[in-house]
Amino acid sequence: MKWPKFRQPWLQSDQPSTTDPFTIDVFGVTARGLVRRQNQDDFYVSEAPPFFMVADGLGGLQEGAVASYLAVQRATETLTLAWDKNRWAWHPYMGPRPDSNPSGIPELIVGKAxxxxxxDxxxxxxxSQMITDMGTTLCLALLDDRRIVYGNLGDSRVYLLRDRKLRCLTVDDTEAMPLLQRGEISKQAYESHPLRNTLTKRLGxxxxxxxxxxxxxxxxxxxILLCTDGLxxxxxxxxxxxxxxxxxxDAKWKANxxxxxxxxxGGEDNISVVVAHLT
Known part of the structure; x- marks a missing residue:
């Protein structure tokens, strides 16, 4: 597989891939929406090695589209180099190998990405003399045998659908999140809170x-569902x-x-969605 040097509207193999112990049907899609003039989201889907990610460039800063693109490209490169003989392994490119139990290597690889x-x-x-500040969220997940290892920064999310129940696995890095965690506002109130869009963490x-x-x-x-807040x-x-x-x-139909x-x-924001079904 050649890694793309530009955002693709979709990425999926013709047939579901088999990554022991699961068969994966995965599809990703991104769109500008109906209001924004530019799509500043980005995403990537890989079946071998098995990982997926979405990023949401910050529109209030300079070059949000560049930020999300660069973040996805660098994270993709890092994860690809860490895949060796059908397993996750620490690559010299990532620096000195940490003194850690091998079972924890995938978590360290996600952090390094x-x-x-x-x-970057x-x-x-x-x-650059033209760009003084740019940033992006990043949300990624990799499959490690029977585990999913996932990380997020910002307000892009990872969801899990299991036993007909949908659960958000990630915690938004926003100024409104502590209010929800302390029980001062409800989940419904959080979603419309004015501070929900104010990030406390970001890349860049x-x-x-x-x-x-x-x-x-x-x-x-x-x-598994990965998405930006446009969804x-x-x-x-x-x-x-x-x-x-x-x-x-299939995953393609559901993502679309x-x-x-x-x-x-209303399509008020850029929208990025990755759906992965494991069987």
């Missing part, structure tokens, strides 16, 4: 670039759940259906 993406953005702004800025990295055991039938900001999680539960349709619903609801 964020680290390298962050410092800082290097660009440091060399002075804020912390350390992602939250976690892992979860997977089961056959699980469905969940426009349609409720229950509608997302109903689309993902639609039997008889979610994008269409977000646009029908």
């Amino acid at each position: 964020f680290h390298r993406a962050h410092f 953005l800082l290097a660009v702004t440091g060399r 800025g002075p804020e912390s670039h350390l992602p939250s990295v976690k892992a979860l055991e997977l089961q056959s039938g699980d469905m 969940y900001g426009m349609i409720q999680e229950e509608r997302i759940r109903v689309v993902l539960l639609n039997e008889g349709h 259906q979610l994008l269409m619903l977000a646009e029908l609801a």
